[in-house]
Amino acid sequence: MDKSTETILSLQNLNIGYGNKKKFIKLMDTLNLSVNKGKMISLLGANGVGKSTLIRTIARLQPPLSGQIFLQGKDITTLSNKDIAKRISLVLTDPIQGGNLSVLELVEMGRYPHTSWSGKLNKVDHEKVENAIHHCSINYIKDANIFEISDGQLQKALIARALAQDGELMLLDEPTVHLDANNRYSVMQLLKKLVQETGKSVILSTHQVEMALDLSDELWLANCAESIITGSPATLVEANHISRMFPYLSGKHTMGEK
Numbered sequence: 121m122d123k124s125t126e127t128i129l130s131l132q133n134l135n136i137g138y139g140n141k142k143k144f145i146k147l148m149d150t151l152n153l154s155v156n157k158g159k160m161i162s163l164l165g166a167n168g169v170g171k172s173t174l175i176r177t178i179a180r181l182q183p184p185l186s187g188q189i190f191l192q193g194k195d196i197t198t199l200s201n202k203d204i205a206k207r208i209s210l211v212l213t214d215p216i217q218g219g220n221l222s223v224l225e226l227v228e229m230g231r232y233p234h235t236s237w238s239g240k241l242n243k244v245d246h247e248k249v250e251n252a253i254h255h256c257s258i259n260y261i262k263d264a265n266i267f268e269i270s271d272g273q274l275q276k277a278l279i280a281r282a283l284a285q286d287g288e289l290m291l292l293d294e295p296t297v298h299l300d301a302n303n304r305y306s307v308m309q310l311l312k313k314l315v316q317e318t319g320k321s322v323i324l325s326t327h328q329v330e331m332a333l334d335l336s337d338e339l340w341l342a343n344c345a346e347s348i349i350t351g352s353p354a355t356l357v358e359a360n361h362i363s364r365m366f367p368y369l370s371g372k373h374t375m376g377e378k
């Protein structure tokens with residue numbers, strides 16, 4: 121099979137939201153989407169539209185209301201937690217639990233789904249950790265404590281942990297939140313570089329519309345009233361979906377003329 125068209129993720133008739141006996145909130149309806157190998161996808165949409173919920177559902181942190189999710193052809197409900205962790209690397213915005221870790225130790229945690237019960241890292245694990253640190257250009261802080269480094273550096277360390285985990289799919293919920301403009305750009309560029317150099321697929325949620333337009337292979341536009349609209353940035357700009365959803369950008373951003 122041509123690797124570039126290999127489907128890593130497929131969502132089939134997926135409905136997401138929250139439901140219990142008292143309350144039922146459907147956020148996104150009948151999602152039929154797929155992600156190919158080596159693609160960077162940005163998930164855009166207003167506050168509360170359900171971006172984090174979608175990421176959490178794909179990562180199996182919460183169940184869908186209905187429908188199915190396939191990871192490399194396997195229904196995720198049939199996979200063990202360890203299998204999921206080997207296939208999906210997740211970067212959330214939650215504060216890190218775990219106390220007094222160095223950057224190196226944080227990145228090493230990415231290998232835990234691959235180690236035996238002892239949790240001991242072998243030669244391959246150490247190589248993957250070194251590689252991830254190298255790719256993310258954080259060698260200079262690898263011995264620093266994670267509480268001593270800046271938010272931008274920590275975000276890169278978390279991405280390195282996800283890379284060391286070596287899942288085919290990286291899911292990141294607002295990876296640039298709390299970062300200054302330079303660091304937002306540098307983190308998004310890092311993700312782009314990783315997609316190009318490692319062939320991983322990335323889905324990230326963000327409110328950084330312009331950077332997503334510049335760097336993504338595909339956008340998923342989540343809108344309360346409709347199902348997700350997908351396409352390349354150029355296609356979605358041309359079809360006026362971007363100007364309709366983000367009117368503040370009007371006249372400021374058309375593809376190729378910034």
Ligand SMILES: Nc1ncnc2c1ncn2[C@@H]1O[C@H](COP(=O)(O)OP(=O)(O)OP(=O)(O)O)[C@@H](O)[C@H]1O
Nearest residue numbers: 138145147165166167168169170171172173174325
């Ligand atoms: N555990 C929960 N139970 C019920 N409703 C929830 C729960 N968690 C989130 N919601 C609701 O689901 C909706 C979507 O939340 P979500 O965090 O997925 O949105 P989002 O698009 O990521 O928003 P933002 O851009 O602000 O981060 C919100 O209205 C939120 O209040």
